[in-house]
Structures are given as structure tokens and as C-alpha cells.
Amino acid sequence: MSEDQKKQLESQLWNIANTLRGKMGADEFRDYILGFIFYKYLSEKMHLYANELLAEEDITEFTQLDPATVDGKEMLDAIEEEALQNLGYFLYPAELFHALAQKGSKQTDNFILEDLGKVLKHIENSTQGTNSEEDFEALFEEIDLDSSKLGKTVNQRNELIAKVFTHLDAIDFKLGDADSDVLGDAYEYLIGQFASGAGKKAGEFYTPQQVSSILAKIVTVGKSSLRNVYDPTCGSGSLLLRVAKEVENVGEFCGQEMNPTTYNLARMNMILHDVHYSRFDLRNEDTLEHPAPQHADKRFEAIVANPPFSADWSASTIHEADERFSDYGKLAPKTKADFAFIQHMIHHLDENGTMACVLPHGVLFRGAAEGVIRKYLIAERNYLDAVIGLPANLFFGVGIPVCILVLKKNREEHADNVLFIDASSNEHFEKVGSKNQLRPDDIANIIDTYTQREAKDKWSYLAPLSEIEDNDYNLNIPRYVDTFEEEEPVDLDAVSEELKALEGEMEATNATIASFCQELNIKAPF
Structure with missing residues (x-):
């Protein structure tokens, strides 16, 4: 067709x-x-x-x-x-x-x-x-x-x-x-x-295709097939299916979705895309509070997610004994579950796996418990592979800029640095209607930089772990990628000459006006 x-x-x-x-x-x-x-x-x-x-x-x-x-x-x-x-x-x-x-x-x-x-x-x-x-x-x-x-x-x-x-x-x-x-x-x-047309409700079930494409391409770098893929907040299942477009075969699709209506939509989406019922395992569960027991022992080669931004969760002390969270020393704040989702995904990530998730920028720099968790991930585990800043206003119902965190358990090849990419500036997207949109070339630039691990002026930077430590594990992208555009130097001599010329023109104009006023027998205005 x-x-x-x-x-x-x-x-x-x-x-x-x-x-x-x-x-x-x-x-x-x-x-x-x-x-x-x-x-x-x-x-x-x-x-x-x-x-x-x-x-x-x-x-x-x-x-x-x-x-x-x-x-x-x-x-x-x-x-x-x-x-x-x-x-x-x-x-x-x-x-x-x-x-x-x-x-x-x-x-x-x-x-x-x-x-x-x-x-x-x-x-x-x-x-x-x-x-x-x-x-x-x-x-x-x-x-x-x-x-x-x-x-x-x-x-x-x-x-x-x-x-x-x-x-x-x-x-x-x-x-x-x-x-x-x-x-x-x-x-x-x-x-x-x-x-x-669904406003904020859209976040319950949909990730824009250009963002899905970036996540899917990242977790499949260097692979022609995947044993399995997992999305702990799978919505309509579109992100899982997007991963399948990047490889020849995916053995199993797994996901969890708390909203029953959206969960039904995800199952329909799987079947309609000709994914055999034996190859997907989606569960209607609360990922953080009551994770699907069927997934408890599973580890995944690829994990992608667009969790609800800064959602509430119980942060109950009972979770301190949960193996997903117990090693970090702190639980994610009750009103910001972002790191709880990250911890859940890391727990289910296989040793050779890659995870990529969309999150609000606050996860990069907020302190207190989140700072403790962030430091543990980098200093103790060295799981953080890349931080990618995206433009604002990409998502329906959400106008804030977002970032993608890429994490791996095995980072032998690039163990001494973290890649930062700033794709948020105007030249890296276009405005379509009321939304911003990443173009195919914009997506390609992000993926090429990630795969080639390149540092480019005003675009990307390979930050040594020592530098991140010096910044007290603050990952705010402007600390690492300088996008400041220096203005051209001002020629003060030329400005002085322009001012002198303007002053001469003003004197001549005033003289002309004064002569007109004299002819009209009226008082000049100066």
C-alpha cells in the first residue's frame, strides 16, 4: 500500500x-x-x-x-x-x-x-x-x-x-x-x-512518536533481535511496539499499566499488530505499589518508559525492605516518584541490557533523597550512560522540557564518562501548530551522537565521572554543555562616529524646523 x-x-x-x-x-x-x-x-x-x-x-x-x-x-x-x-x-x-x-x-x-x-x-x-x-x-x-x-x-x-x-x-x-x-x-x-484532544489525560496512554523513536533506537543499538522488552508504565503499548520496528525480532513484550481502560487498549494494540498472544505479557497493576508477581523474577534486555512525571506514591517505610529500593539508602519523595520508577526499572534490567526513559528535568538536580539516589547510581554503581535534553512542549498536556536518561549495568566500554546531549535549542526542532516536534534529522543527530559517543561544541559533551563528582552529582545539562552564543564584539570607535554623525544630522534638522517656525511667526519647540 x-x-x-x-x-x-x-x-x-x-x-x-x-x-x-x-x-x-x-x-x-x-x-x-x-x-x-x-x-x-x-x-x-x-x-x-x-x-x-x-x-x-x-x-x-x-x-x-x-x-x-x-x-x-x-x-x-x-x-x-x-x-x-x-x-x-x-x-x-x-x-x-x-x-x-x-x-x-x-x-x-x-x-x-x-x-x-x-x-x-x-x-x-x-x-x-x-x-x-x-x-x-x-x-x-x-x-x-x-x-x-x-x-x-x-x-x-x-x-x-x-x-x-x-x-x-x-x-x-x-x-x-x-x-x-x-x-x-x-x-x-x-x-x-x-x-x-485528550489534554493531560493523554499522558496516560501516549508517547509522541518522535520521542518513542529515540528511546527505541537507543535500547536496540548494535542489536538485530531482543530476547525481551519491558515497559513498566506501558499505556497503549505503542512504545513497546515501536521497539519492535527497530529489530528483526522481539521474543517477548512485557508491561504493566495501572489504568484498566488503557490496559485494554494496550492488549488490543498488541493483537492488532499481529503479536501472538503467547509473546506478550501485559498486566493491570500498580507498578510501584503492587508490581506484577508474574514479572518479579524477570530481567529484561531492553526497558523503555515514559512514566507519569513527578507522580505521587506512598513512599511507605515498608518499601525500605523491598529489594528494588533497599540498597539506595533513601526512598523517592512521596510527591515525586520519578526515581522510584528508575529504581524499579534498574531492578528488572538484565546485565547486558539498556534502559531509556523520559523524565522531567528535576531528576537531574533536585537534592535531598533524590540527590542521594542519584549519587548512588553514579558513584556506587556507575549505571548512568547518557543524559539527553529535549525541547519543551513535545507532549500533549505537558509543556515542560524533558530529558532522557540512558542507563546500563555493564558500561565497560565507556565506564569513565557520561555523555550529555542538549537537543533543546530552537534549531533542533520545529513548531507544528501549538506543539514542538523533532524532525527525522533531529532524531538522527541524537542517535548518531549517542552511538559515536562524540563531543561537539554547543551540542554534546563527554563528562568525566570526576567532573560529575566535583559538581556534587548535579546533572543539570548546562553545567556540561555550554550553549551560550557569544555576541559579536562592539566596535566602540565606530559607535562613537555614528553618534557624532547623528548629532550633526539632528542640528541640521533643528535649524530647518526653526526657520519654518520663524516664517510662520510661531515659537520653535526647542
Whole structure:
């Protein structure tokens, strides 16, 4: 599919999304439209897979099977067994998206709300007792078909949903194209569009693609595949999926997300990007207070994250015995959990792994407990590999400048220094609408500097650990990267001559004015 066709698909989906908007907020109609797109995807995937199985039996069409007949039921039971193993779910022919869309488009007998509710529930129930059960459990719980926001009456709600289904049904997702991830890209586009309208809530589920790209490229430097990747605040899962674009293969995707709605979105995003249910392990947990026990013993080759900036957490003394935090001597402050997230990630980082996370600049210089933790990371462990300053106003709902911290447990190659990059100045981004945006060249400059470990005037600096110690482990970027632009020296002799010339011009002008006043027989103004 060409770039123009891809943009056309994105535009079509966004236009359909807006038919649902009505009185809903961006985060509300997001759940409906993304859920419906996901249901259509599951239907088309099921249809294609079933037809592949049936081709071996000289039957070419899944929708021709009748569960009311003995042969039809036997065939459907066999397909269900295979589908649950390989897809992770099962749908009957009558439950496919196209079947409901066709019924909804009829002039009479077109009520589909009840059928739709049953189908969505059956998708979840079909997985019970199977290996994919946890990945599909309560996946559609945010789709409330009885919500008055869809319409005051049942018929109004049905009419709206049927209209959306009819529009979606007309779009070819091209799932049969083996190398195509067009739908996945379109899904990411929609998530970004919803983030732009969600204000501060966008931080719960979305990291701008240009920032995601930097994180993903950093943690995959020198690698063609990853054993696993982890995001402890995974939101919609977009950052995990971005890492997969940088390597040939990722063995396992792991993540945690506290918000149930966003957690559902992340699971849908994984499946829709054709990540098999056996290859992702996402958990609906509070990363700091109640980390997923399934991840407790796991160590990850790559970790990426965009944690909530300076979030509150309990900072309870019970955490002082937690192996994630116990070695540091201090807990992160109750009103600034930034370093608690860093400590959690370091605990799960493998010896050969790399972690890159987005954080507010305060982590670089704030004192008290955070200063103690920062010193321990650098002086005692030497985990800090790089500090990258980014422009302000990159994120939806957050205008402050941010930084990326890169940490490694094994820094033998560059053990005596830390790389600082200042990519925050005007020439390193462009303004697009109300937001700032990193261009492809800006991203490339950051990655090239990181990989080549270069010091460049007014851009990057390799700070010896001794210098960082002299600065009392303050990592504020201007201490290391001097971006001050010296003004050209002033030629005082030339300025003096200009002033003399101006004074002569003023005297001549005053004389002219005085002569005019004399002719008019009025008093001169000086």
C-alpha cells in the first residue's frame, strides 16, 4: 500500500470516529471506535484463517458452514480448536463483523445492539480455560452499548452504531497482505489523534512518536533481535511496539499499566499488530505499589518508559525492605516518584541490557533523597550512560522540557564518562501548530551522537565521572554543555562616529524646523 493509500485509510477511520463523537470527550469515543476497529480486525483475521483451514477440505468459504447441521458443527468445532490454539479466540460465521454490519444496514429487522453485546462477550468467553484467557479477559468492558451518550433511546443508539459499522465494513483492512502493517500504523495514528484532544489525560496512554523513536533506537543499538522488552508504565503499548520496528525480532513484550481502560487498549494494540498472544505479557497493576508477581523474577534486555512525571506514591517505610529500593539508602519523595520508577526499572534490567526513559528535568538536580539516589547510581554503581535534553512542549498536556536518561549495568566500554546531549535549542526542532516536534534529522543527530559517543561544541559533551563528582552529582545539562552564543564584539570607535554623525544630522534638522517656525511667526519647540 502506498503512502497516499495509507493516509487515505487514516483519514477514513478518523472521519468514522468523528461520527461517534457527539457529546463525548476524546477519551470516551476513543474507546468505542478503537474497540469496533479491533472487533472488525478479529473478524477478518478469523475469516481468513478459517478459509485457509477449509481450503484443505475443498471448502472455500467459512460463512457457508451451518452449525445446525452435523457436518457444519463438526467442521466448526475443529476450526474452533485450531483457532483457539493459533489465534487465541473464536468467532462463528454469524458473529463476524460483516454479518452484523449487513444486518444493521437493512431497512427493517436491523437491530444489532443485543447481538453485538453477545458477540463481544463470546469473544472473551471463547478463551476461558485456554492459554489466551488472560489476554482477552474483560477486553471489551469499556464498550457500554447502553450509554445515553450514544443516544437517548435504544433505537437512536442502534442507529448510530449501525451507521459506524456500515462505514467500517466498507473499508478493506488488507489483512491478506503478508507484509502489510497498514492497519497497525492507522491504529497508532488514531491513538495519536485522540491524545491530541485528550489534554493531560493523554499522558496516560501516549508517547509522541518522535520521542518513542529515540528511546527505541537507543535500547536496540548494535542489536538485530531482543530476547525481551519491558515497559513498566506501558499505556497503549505503542512504545513497546515501536521497539519492535527497530529489530528483526522481539521474543517477548512485557508491561504493566495501572489504568484498566488503557490496559485494554494496550492488549488490543498488541493483537492488532499481529503479536501472538503467547509473546506478550501485559498486566493491570500498580507498578510501584503492587508490581506484577508474574514479572518479579524477570530481567529484561531492553526497558523503555515514559512514566507519569513527578507522580505521587506512598513512599511507605515498608518499601525500605523491598529489594528494588533497599540498597539506595533513601526512598523517592512521596510527591515525586520519578526515581522510584528508575529504581524499579534498574531492578528488572538484565546485565547486558539498556534502559531509556523520559523524565522531567528535576531528576537531574533536585537534592535531598533524590540527590542521594542519584549519587548512588553514579558513584556506587556507575549505571548512568547518557543524559539527553529535549525541547519543551513535545507532549500533549505537558509543556515542560524533558530529558532522557540512558542507563546500563555493564558500561565497560565507556565506564569513565557520561555523555550529555542538549537537543533543546530552537534549531533542533520545529513548531507544528501549538506543539514542538523533532524532525527525522533531529532524531538522527541524537542517535548518531549517542552511538559515536562524540563531543561537539554547543551540542554534546563527554563528562568525566570526576567532573560529575566535583559538581556534587548535579546533572543539570548546562553545567556540561555550554550553549551560550557569544555576541559579536562592539566596535566602540565606530559607535562613537555614528553618534557624532547623528548629532550633526539632528542640528541640521533643528535649524530647518526653526526657520519654518520663524516664517510662520510661531515659537520653535526647542
